Amino acid sequence: MTKKSFPFRATGGEIRALQQPGYYAGYSTLAQQRKWDDATRETVTSRVMKTPPIRFFSPQEAALLGAIIDRVLPQDDRAEAHTVPILPALDQRLFNNELSGFRYEDMPPDQEAYKLAIEAIDAMAQQRFGQAFIDLTVHRQELILKSLHDGHPDPDHAAWHRMPVHRFWAMLMEDCVTAYYAHPWAWDEIGFGGPAYPRGYMRLENGLPEPWEKDEQRYEWNVPADSVSELDEEGAPPEYGSLHGHGGSH
Amino acid sequence: MRRFDEGETVDYCIVGVGSAGGVLVQRLARAGFRVVALEAGPFWDTEKDWVSDEKGSRELYWNDLRITGGKHPLALGSNNSGKGVGGGSVHWAAFTPRFHPSDFRVYTQDGVGVDWPMSYWDLKPYYELLEREIPVAGPAWFPWGDPHGHPYGPHPLGGVGDVLVRGCTSLGIRTVAGGPVAILSASHGDRPHCIYRGFCLQGCKVGAKASTLITHVPDAISGGAEIRAHSMASRISLRSDGRVDGVIYFDREGREHFQRARAVIVSGYAIETPRLLLNSVCPAHPHGLANSSRTLGKYLMAQAGNVVAGRFDELIRLYKAPPAHALSEEFYETDPRRGFARGFAIQTVGPLPVAFAKQMVAAMGAWGWGMRRVMMDYNHWATLGVLGEILPWEDNRVELAEEKDQHGIPVAKVTFNLHDNDEKLIEFGKNKVMEVMWAAGAKQVVQESRFAHLVGAVRMGSDPSSSVVDKFGRTHDIPNLFVCDGSILPTQGSANPGLTIQALAARTADYLIKQGTAIFSSNQRDLTEPGIRYDLSPPYTKFKGNPRIT
Numbered sequence: 097m098t099k100k101s102f103p104f105r106a107t108g109g110e111i112r113a114l115q116q117p118g119y120y121a122g123y124s125t126l127a128q129q130r131k132w133d134d135a136t137r138e139t140v141t142s143r144v145m146k147t148p149p150i151r152f153f154s155p156q157e158a159a160l161l162g163a164i165i166d167r168v169l170p171q172d173d174r175a176e177a178h179t180v181p182i183l184p185a186l187d188q189r190l191f192n193n194e195l196s197g198f199r200y201e202d203m204p205p206d207q208e209a210y211k212l213a214i215e216a217i218d219a220m221a222q223q224r225f226g227q228a229f230i231d232l233t234v235h236r237q238e239l240i241l242k243s244l245h246d247g248h249p250d251p252d253h254a255a256w257h258r259m260p261v262h263r264f265w266a267m268l269m270e271d272c273v274t275a276y277y278a279h280p281w282a283w284d285e286i287g288f289g290g291p292a293y294p295r296g297y298m299r300l301e302n303g304l305p306e307p308w309e310k311d312e313q314r315y316e317w318n319v320p321a322d323s324v325s326e327l328d329e330e331g332a333p334p335e336y337g338s339l340h341g342h343g344g345s346h
Numbered sequence: 347m348r349r350f351d352e353g354e355t356v357d358y359c360i361v362g363v364g365s366a367g368g369v370l371v372q373r374l375a376r377a378g379f380r381v382v383a384l385e386a387g388p389f390w391d392t393e394k395d396w397v398s399d400e401k402g403s404r405e406l407y408w409n410d411l412r413i414t415g416g417k418h419p420l421a422l423g424s425n426n427s428g429k430g431v432g433g434g435s436v437h438w439a440a441f442t443p444r445f446h447p448s449d450f451r452v453y454t455q456d457g458v459g460v461d462w463p464m465s466y467w468d469l470k471p472y473y474e475l476l477e478r479e480i481p482v483a484g485p486a487w488f489p490w491g492d493p494h495g496h497p498y499g500p501h502p503l504g505g506v507g508d509v510l511v512r513g514c515t516s517l518g519i520r521t522v523a524g525g526p527v528a529i530l531s532a533s534h535g536d537r538p539h540c541i542y543r544g545f546c547l548q549g550c551k552v553g554a555k556a557s558t559l560i561t562h563v564p565d566a567i568s569g570g571a572e573i574r575a576h577s578m579a580s581r582i583s584l585r586s587d588g589r590v591d592g593v594i595y596f597d598r599e600g601r602e603h604f605q606r607a608r609a610v611i612v613s614g615y616a617i618e619t620p621r622l623l624l625n626s627v628c629p630a631h632p633h634g635l636a637n638s639s640r641t642l643g644k645y646l647m648a649q650a651g652n653v654v655a656g657r658f659d660e661l662i663r664l665y666k667a668p669p670a671h672a673l674s675e676e677f678y679e680t681d682p683r684r685g686f687a688r689g690f691a692i693q694t695v696g697p698l699p700v701a702f703a704k705q706m707v708a709a710m711g712a713w714g715w716g717m718r719r720v721m722m723d724y725n726h727w728a729t730l731g732v733l734g735e736i737l738p739w740e741d742n743r744v745e746l747a748e749e750k751d752q753h754g755i756p757v758a759k760v761t762f763n764l765h766d767n768d769e770k771l772i773e774f775g776k777n778k779v780m781e782v783m784w785a786a787g788a789k790q791v792v793q794e795s796r797f798a799h800l801v802g803a804v805r806m807g808s809d810p811s812s813s814v815v816d817k818f819g820r821t822h823d824i825p826n827l828f829v830c831d832g833s834i835l836p837t838q839g840s841a842n843p844g845l846t847i848q849a850l851a852a853r854t855a856d857y858l859i860k861q862g863t864a865i866f867s868s869n870q871r872d873l874t875e876p877g878i879r880y881d882l883s884p885p886y887t888k889f890k891g892n893p894r895i896t
Contacts (some may be wrong), residue, residue, distance in 0.1 A: 196421020296541025325714025
């Protein structure tokens with residue numbers, strides 16, 4: 097990444113180049129892999145050890161989508177060697193044409209939707225700021241993406257008349273969070289206990305850690321000053337955001 | 347496992363080995379019938395095929411293409427469709443509350459929906475039987491509906507259960523904790539108790555959580571049934587006298603086969619069952635098999651499944667304990683003061699990191715650094731679910747789309763819309779659960795709209811002009827064609843349907859066993875209640891739990 101934007105502490109400067117972001121310093125789910133079953137160990141460790149090649153997107157498309165993903169799920173605070181590969185996981189899903197059980201009637205197939213969208217995002221950047229998306233500052237990139245997030249692409253583009261922008265945004269976000277939060281380095285960041293078979297969990301109440309888990313050590317953490325992706329904690333969720341939830345919960 | 351020859355005619359061909367199919371194949375095989383059960387997905391080896399990992403578990407779900415539309419289109423796949431032996435009971439959270447007596451009389455009592463062609467009391471003996479057979483763990487006293495206890499004791503609470511109990515108690519809302527769930531709180535035969543692994547939705551590797559894969563299918567195989575995996579049914583075949591004579595299906599390599607049977611039972615659930623019947627049109631049935639009523643595919647239902655998330659100052663660690671372990675049905679029944687009919691349950695849910703992040707996308711519009719921030723607080727969040735009744739509406743339906751699958755068969759198109767009563771119910775339920783979350787001490791509360799479960803689309807009823815099957819799942823139009831799964835439910839209450847689906851399957855099996863060969867040859871329809879049979883286990887396994895395959 098040639099452009100970065102760092103979270104910061106008001107009292108202590110930028111948070112950057114971390115081997116392990118989050119409040120659980122020293123915690124490692126992978127350190128527990130000997131307590132997992134063979135099938136789980138193979139699945140999880142291959143996610144760390146093997147990064148699938150880019151086969152669906154062209155090099156130009158991959159570079160552009162990579163820049164988009166870097167803002168949609170930023171990892172600027174991570175050390176380069178400890179960034180989670182998101183684009184390769186997305187590329188693999190599209191290369192294999194892996195579906196998730198349905199397609200909305202107003203959406204094109206996923207492969208087509210992604211090609212349409214990345215072309216549109218670059219065209220929007222050219223029209224609004226006179227530069228390719230990949231050449232914009234972080235702040236300007238976020239402004240483009242926030243307009244998609246808000247459901248009001250700015251500037252408008254023909255692609256968003258061929259598919260609803262909120263549907264594409266949900267798909268993009270879900271693909272990115274699936275790749276990131278399925279990775280054990282992200283589990284370390286958030287303090288998730290990880291796979292628990294054949295050894296299960298024992299301390300179920302009061303938020304207690306298992307013997308191998310870490311206590312939380314909180315510190316001040318602020319989103320980058322030039323970011324517009326901070327949570328709107330007081331406001332209502334976006335109009336569309338509450339209508340198209342996915343995934344299992346029962 | 348027994349293997350029937352290619353050209354052999356069996357007594358029953360069952361399409362789909364899920365919650366209902368698994369129970370049917372077990373009972374029919376034990377009763378001496380020759381049974382082949384076709385399953386589109388694999389016969390799982392739980393140790394090698396399953397993982398304690400969200401992303402690595404995607405093969406459990408029905409991921410094939412369906413088209414979804416309407417004003418409130420349903421997300422299909424991981425939440426509500428299983429593929430493989432055990433079906434949806436592999437990835438269910440395993441809440442197993444019963445339906446209430448009022449669920450069977452919705453039209454009579456509340457003037458909405460339809461009544462069932464049977465009563466709660468017809469099904470109650472099967473609830474009791476399946477609760478012992480699974481077996482279900484839960485509170486010693488479940489105070490709603492038809493109050494009852496459970497065979498196994500309740501489970502301990504996790505952090506989310508604490509939140510539900512604390513929040514409801516402070517508002518004067520009754521709760522139960524520790525179940526009812528189809529998860530062992532102590533060992534049962536060769537099945538170990540729960541180790542509180544938290545990955546219920548990814549299939550239980552321990553064997554503590556019931557699925558028909560481990561509870562009924564091994565017994566079926568011991569009884570002489572054949573489970574034919576990787577066998578995707580494409581159409582049901584009819585003879586010239588109007589009876590079915592078998593099922594055409596594709597194997598793993600895409601080759602077509604015909605399994606001859608004297609009767610067919612379709613147990614493919616609410617999307618694939620109507621799809622199969624609609625894809626089986628022929629000159630005698632131009633609008634879909636057994637569709638003289640023109641209701642096939644209509645009255646599809648999902649339950650409201652809104653998730654309310656609350657952030658607490660203290661740690662919760664919601665990934666421990668079963669996701670399903672505490673609930674309240676205080677708002678289940680109609681209360682005219684609320685301004686809508688029927689109601690909802692409040693239940694614990696336990697999204698793991700990927701599922702939780704997706705919920706934050708929908709509930710908070712989280713993205714970019716905001717996503718990273720909220721997820722760094724993952725261990726401070728608790729989530730509760732609304733499980734709300736959505737009434738059967740004719741315009742909610744399964745049809746055939748123009749798109750085709752890899753075998754050239756039209757895929758399902760699913761249309762779903764909320765109506766006024768549904769929207770009022772969801773709004774009330776969502777607000778009530780948010781109130782519970784605030785009362786439990788949350789510092790921030792958000793919610794996401796979603797749906798859970800899938801039932802209906804092949805309606806059960808007494809009147810052949812407005813339903814597809816009778817009270818035993820027998821199609822009105824074809825005497826040796828049955829449907830037995832969630833698709834026959836006329837309404838759905840706000841209880842998870844899994845136990846009810848299995849109980850209905852056990853009841854249908856008793857009917858088939860009592861009717862004997864009349865199912866294959868007679869046009870007479872005997873609708874007498876069959877009476878429940880007990881002591882289903884073979885003598886050598888009595889009190890030893892379900893046998894494993896050896």
